[in-house]
Amino acid sequence: MTRPLLQVKELIKRFKEREVVKGISFSVAEGSCAALLGPNGAGKTTTISMLAGLLQPSGGSIELLVNGSPVPDRRPYIGYLPQTPVFYPWMTGKEFLLYAGELAGLKSREAALETAEWLEAVGLKDAGNRKIGGYSGGMKQRLGLAQALIHRPKLLILDEPVSALDPAGRKDVLSLLQRIRQETTVLFSTHVLHDAEEICDEILMIREGEIALVGSLDHIRRTYSEPVIRLEVGGDEASRAWLAAVGAKDFVSQAETSGGRAKLTVTDVEQASLALMADAVAHRVMIRSLEAGQSTLEDLFLKVVQS
Ligand SMILES: Nc1ncnc2c1ncn2[C@@H]1O[C@H](COP(=O)(O)OP(=O)(O)OP(=O)(O)O)[C@@H](O)[C@H]1O
Ligand SMILES: [Mg+2]
Structure with missing residues (x-):
């Protein structure tokens, strides 16, 4: 049994009177890939934004455990790619990653090294000096992944990383994720079930802000198929x-x-x-x-x- 990296307890989010995340609890094991599944409006983005530290929960707790104990500030350990990432079109891919690296707290030398490495890893080495405005959707998403990984986070959180891509872009990003998950714990939301089945080993299904189904893919298949x-x-x-x-x-x-x-x-x-x-x-x-x-x-x- 692997130990948990992320532990979420009774997490709640209210917007005004309306509760959209209704006290969900789950954990993500170190080294696993967990898919957060659910229909439109289920609360995936809201949950992910709270995990990434961008949205204040109305209740409950989120703990990230490093070497078994919770850290006071989890943000340095998390890499995050939003549902609709925003880039500066006039920047080159390389400039953007340098900027993201320094924002994440890397020294400029480190940021330069990581930038070169991640441009290569996501297949943008040749495009690194081109302006992002000229990138395809798939290239932008790969750049977004590099941005999320530049400080070598323990947990990579992605909000629908492939839903806006054409089939070629999707295949591209999915195979990249497949590779990343060998080294990093991944949590990503999707409503494309096939993608979840392809890369993930843990499933977390939410519906109307509540957990509808949770467990390993194997267990769920065995139990419910x-x-x-x-x-x-x-x-x-x-x-x-x-x-x-x-x-x-x-x-x-x-x-x-x-x-x-x-x-x-x-x-x-x-x-x-x-x-x-x-x-x-x-x-x-x-x-x-x-x-x-x-x-x-x-x-x-x-x-x-x-x-
Ligand atoms: N800032 C906000 N203020 C008020 N209501 C919000 C806010 N953000 C989200 N909601 C509501 O919370 C619910 C959950 O939204 P959320 O974006 O988390 O769903 P989702 O599962 O990510 O959906 P999708 O698949 O469409 O991305 C929705 O009913 C939405 O209208
Ligand atoms: Mg969403």
């Missing part, structure tokens, strides 16, 4: 009618049907597949595809969010 069959049938009326009725079979515990497709939660994938195919043959239904598998984190997310 259910056998699922995805089925697509031919477009003729008989096939559609058959599909619509399939949900009533006793081995189907839940069915979602739309058009010629159905997602069936079943008790046993193997038996259910065989029974479905036999039944389809008997009714002369054309099966276009049948895929047997497990429910995904996305299915679970939707279930948690909608419940």
